[in-house]
């Protein structure tokens with residue numbers, strides 16, 4: 001990772017912290033309910049434990065697989081250890097728990113994930129809503145093979161994996177499904193690609209759809225992508241959680257609302273101050 005990228009991420013983190021509000025400063029009833037029930041909710045679900053056990057097994061697995069590099073950062077086919085992929089490419093347990101709670105909170109019929117990797121975040125989404133059809137897109141055959149074994153082991157049989165480059169599989173998948181209710185965009189972290197996937201999914205999204213964009217401060221390009229997404233006219237509200245951004249299309253929001261959100265434990269004084 002380049003010095004400039006780390007420097008830029010530090011500046012973004014500081015600016016995020018300064019702007020961020022905790023639940024005590026959220027005035028919109030819908031966003032207050034969302035933050036309380038999804039972002040701040042601290043119940044421990046059994047699914048967390050059994051999926052994290054599998055992540056630990058990946059982290060200790062030094063077997064190498066052929067890895068077709070498709071996203072931002074690298075190109076070509078490399079040998080990569082499963083342990084290394086698990087360390088560097090997967091959403092953190094904290095973020096995965098939020099995806100689980102989001103899937104549980106939002107009664108989606110169709111969930112779409114862009115970027116499966118070893119299948120961990122998809123397992124959380126699928127465990128959070130067993131009634132939904134969960135589509136997940138990945139270009140690397142070796143990763144998808146491992147992901148499929150994981151889901152079989154966890155008995156998550158409502159996941160439909162789609163293999164191939166997003167440039168082709170996204171449109172094919174969108175033409176197969178009637179609408180997208182919940183999406184997680186976590187692959188190919190480039191500005192143009194991220195905005196393009198978002199806009200294509202938007203065309204097929206239900207009125208109440210929620211779209212999550214990963215790594216919005218990973219690079220200057222991703223920050224620009226996030227700004228462009230926020231400015232899209234169909235977007236009614238966004239929550240910037242630093243590691244990812246959440247987009248709401250719900251037209252109950254009369255005016256666009258954008259908040260940066262942080263758990264109250266990191267800004268404890270906000271409990272005693274109201275704006």
Ligand SMILES: C[S@@+](CC[C@H](N)C(=O)[O-])C[C@H]1O[C@@H](n2cnc3c(N)ncnc32)[C@H](O)[C@@H]1O
Nearest residue numbers: 070071090091115117120121139165166187188
């Ligand atoms: C960050 S990882 C996904 C991690 C996963 N969502 C998780 O948190 O468990 C991104 C994945 O997207 C895949 N990918 C990136 N660009 C792609 C493209 N253009 N087409 C298909 N797959 C791609 C990569 O192979 C990688 O496995």
